[in-house]
Amino acid sequence: MTRTPLFAFALLTLAACSPGGAGSGEPATVQAADAICRPTPVGRQMTGCYLTLTTATADRLVSASSPDANLVQIHESRIESGMMMMRELREGLPLPAGEAVALAPGGNHLMLLGVKEPLVAGDTVALTLTFETSPPLDLTATIGQPAVTESGEADATAAD
Ligand SMILES: [Cu+2]
Known part of the structure; x- marks a missing residue:
């Protein structure tokens, strides 16, 4: 019994000292905000995500x-x-330094293809983004309708 606290302490120390290579220790250099994916249309296995x-x-x-x-x-x-x-x-999406790049309805977006289970408003979906130089970024997108942009046609283009 007396060994238990020591053992736990050793584990904590190991975790604290592990190198940041896995990305846990260092802040990611790419920040993602407002990730949202549309619900999948009935009978379809594709949808768009914005962030x-x-x-x-x-x-x-x-x-x-x-x-x-x-x-x-x-x-x-x-x-x-x-x-x-x-x-x-196919060449990916350039991200200029210090500039917020919006993936939004009517513009650039992430397309989920072969969605395994229907996505319903209120659900979440896990995404991993891979960058040319920054470490991969894991994020959680909520399922819902994205804010409509100035063009106002977001809801008319169900497949974007
Ligand atoms: Cu698309």
Whole structure:
């Protein structure tokens, strides 16, 4: 019995001394805010996620993943011939130093493909963002409707 406190103390000491390589000790250099994913439309396994990224030093969002989706792509939206089209940003998304980069309805977004379970308002979804230089960033997005931007067409483009 007398060994128990010592053993616990040793574990704590180990944890405190572990190098920051796993990312736990050092603050991430990319900050994410307001992460939200739309509910999946009935019968569909894809949806869009939005958030704001800020980084102190220039970086690039290169990929994203989620345990709740088979694939997460970085998409841009653009209007072509009056139609809202989206395509994958294969080079990723540049993040200028000190600038808030918004992924928002009608613009850039994360696309969840092959969503495993329907996403309902109030749920959460785990995302991992991978950057060119910063350590990977784990975050939790809530499921809900993102704030409508100035274009006001967010709700008309269900698939963005
Ligand atoms: Cu998309």
